[in-house]
Amino acid sequence: MLDVRLFRTEPQLVTDSLLRRGIHKEQIDEIVALDAQVRELSSSRDELRSRVRALSNEVGQLFRSGDKEAAEDLQSESRALGAQEKDLDLQAEELSAKLRDALLHMPNMPSEDAPDGASEHDNVVVRTEGFDPESYAPHQRVPHWDIGTEHGILDVERGVKLSGSMFVMYRGAGAALVRALCQLALDRNADLYEEVRPPTMVRTATMVSTGHLPKFIDDAYHLERDDLWAIPTAEVPLTSLARDEILDESSLPMRFMAHTSCFRREAGSAGKDTRGLLRVHEFDKVELFAYSTESQAQQLHAEVLARAEQLIADLGLAYRVLDLCAGDIGASARRTFDIEVYAPGVERWLEVSSVSWFGDYQARRANARYRHRDGKGTGICHTVNGSALAVPRVWAALVETNRQADGSIAIPELLQPYMRGLKSIGGQLGV
RNA sequence: GGAGAGAUGGCAGAGUGGACGAUUGCAACGGUCUUGAAAACCGUCGAGGUGCAAGCCUCCGGGGGUUCGAAUCCCCCUCUCUCCGCCA
Structure with missing residues (x-):
């Protein structure tokens, strides 16, 4: 969440910034007004409290000195x-709860560097690599769900039987490919990032820290009986790793990576892009994440993007990088780059990574701080994260791109060691 | 799931109704001494809110209650540990 003091001291700055993402001025004015009321009430209350305490001390003294009557007089005064x-x-509590709720619903301020725009159509393509629409042969222009069935590596029907639509089951070499992609992503980042295997189900407070609650409650799976939430991304547990903690500045940046299942209800997207692996309720993802100081954050943002991008490039996929416009950036982020891969079978760009800088927005919600190097005071951490690799869409683009004239699927060399040396699925090239 | 014990500052650990935001130790930081370091000694040392400031206020796991006054008494919840049961 944003620092309420910013609304107090720089209302114009906040307004200008949030207007870019479609927030109305009245919503901001409401926060400014609530804040003023809360402070006024609190200081009157504190003054009364102070007098009650002073009186209580006197009462104690009077009782000890035996002046019972005077003590009882003061007692009744204090009681009133x-x-x-x-x-x-x-009254103060009621208003400050209202203020906090309004703040929790308020999105982050987009970075000044983020392009203007209202929707995904205004996102800016920063670069496109390895893409030539004319270069794809007919054997590559087959959707992955057909290829998956052809080789028995993707069992959509049984996935649906088990769990309903938009759940899938990978089989044989297809399942191995899922595992291989994840392990590859982890191994490539192990030089700097500590591997974490966090819980997949988390408490409400953990979901609130990243901004997934309360605003996006409909997108999350909830286990009512135990009041636990299925994480939509490893970003959620990783952001809470240091919740309510004070880190040493010398330990920053602190980098983590995690491979987890991710669960999304996709409530707003019924019937859209639902075929095959385009949009599924449960998928595997390797996430990169870092806590940092304010000054380190943007360099880390670039680092995560470079790592995510290089992995896609090394897998031999055509991709492009988008600089998301102010109106399309996720609520918690200040700036986001998306990586999209081109899937020739479905003839579409598929989002496979979202690399975001959150400023101190999430860390303030999580109360994750660091102690300044000079020992004086604390600051709120900045957080950065991005998908190193999200499986289903990479799996789809890979299978389509690498489909050979004979129908077999060539496995990229860097994945082969993770697939027991398998060089090809369903062809004579296999071992 | 059953029984018991517990939750206090970065850590350890006192405090069981009145000057306690909290004794003390360790750690950390500044200094003296030293060629340098260690040791010793002196000092500083929780996090927030609000205010120009002095100050005032909040926080002893969370919530509620009793009281003029709660870290301390009462109720509820959460978590941790020990034993039993079950179990990959």
Whole structure:
């Protein structure tokens, strides 16, 4: 969430920035007004409290010195003040809860460097690599769901039987490919990133920290009986790893990577892009994540993007990088680059990675801080994250791109060691 | 799932109704001494809110209650540990 002091001291800056993502001015004015009321009420309440405390101390002294009558007089005076204090406290609490709720729903301020725009149509293509629409042969222009069935490596029907639509089952070499992609992504980043295997189900507070709750409640799976949420991305547990902790500045940046299942209800996208692996409720992903200081954050953002991008390039996929416009950036982020791969079988660009800088927005929600190097005071961490590799769409683009004239699928060389040396699926090239 | 014990600052650990935001130790930081370091000694040392400031206020796992006054008493919840049961 944003620092409420920013609304107080720089209302114009906040307004200008949030207007870029479609927030109305009245919503901002409401926060400014609530904040003023809360502070006024709190200071009146604190003043009363202070007097009650002073009186109580006197009461104690009087009782000890044996002046019972004077003590009882002060007692009743204190009691009356206490009642007033309680009344003011109730009002202050009510308003500050309202203020906090309004702040939790308020998105982050987009970076000044993020392009203007209202929707995904305004995103800016920064670069496109390895893409030539004319270069794809007819044997590559087959959708992955057909290829998957052809080789028995993707069992959509049984996935649906088990769990419903938009759940899939990988089989044989297809399942091995899922595992290979994840392990490859982990191994390539192990030089700097500590591998973490976090829980996949988390408490409400953990979901609130990243901004997935309360605003996007409909997108998340919830286990009511135990009040646990299935994570939509490893970003959720990783952001809470240091929740309510104070890190040493010297330990920053702190880099983590995690391979987890990710669960998404996709409530707003019923019937859209639902074939095959285009959009599924459960998928594997390797996420890169870092806690940092303010000054380190943007360099890390670039680092994560470079790593995600290089992996896609090394897998031999055509891709492009998008600089998301202010209106399309996720609510918690200040700037986001998306990586999309081209899938020739479905003839579409598929988003496979979203690399975001969150400023201190998430860390403030998570109360993740660091102690300044000079030992004086604390600062709120900045967080950065991005998918190193999200399986289904990479799997789809890979299978389509690498389909040979004979129908077999060539396995990229860097994946072969992770697939027991398999060089090809379904062809004579196989071992 | 059953029984018991516990939750206090970065860590350890006192405090069981009145000057306690909290004794003390360790760690950390600054200094003296030293060629340098260690040791010793002196000092500083929790996090927030609000205010120009002095100050005031909040926080002893979370929530509620009793009281003039709660870290301390009462109730509920969460978590941790030990034993039993079950179990990959």
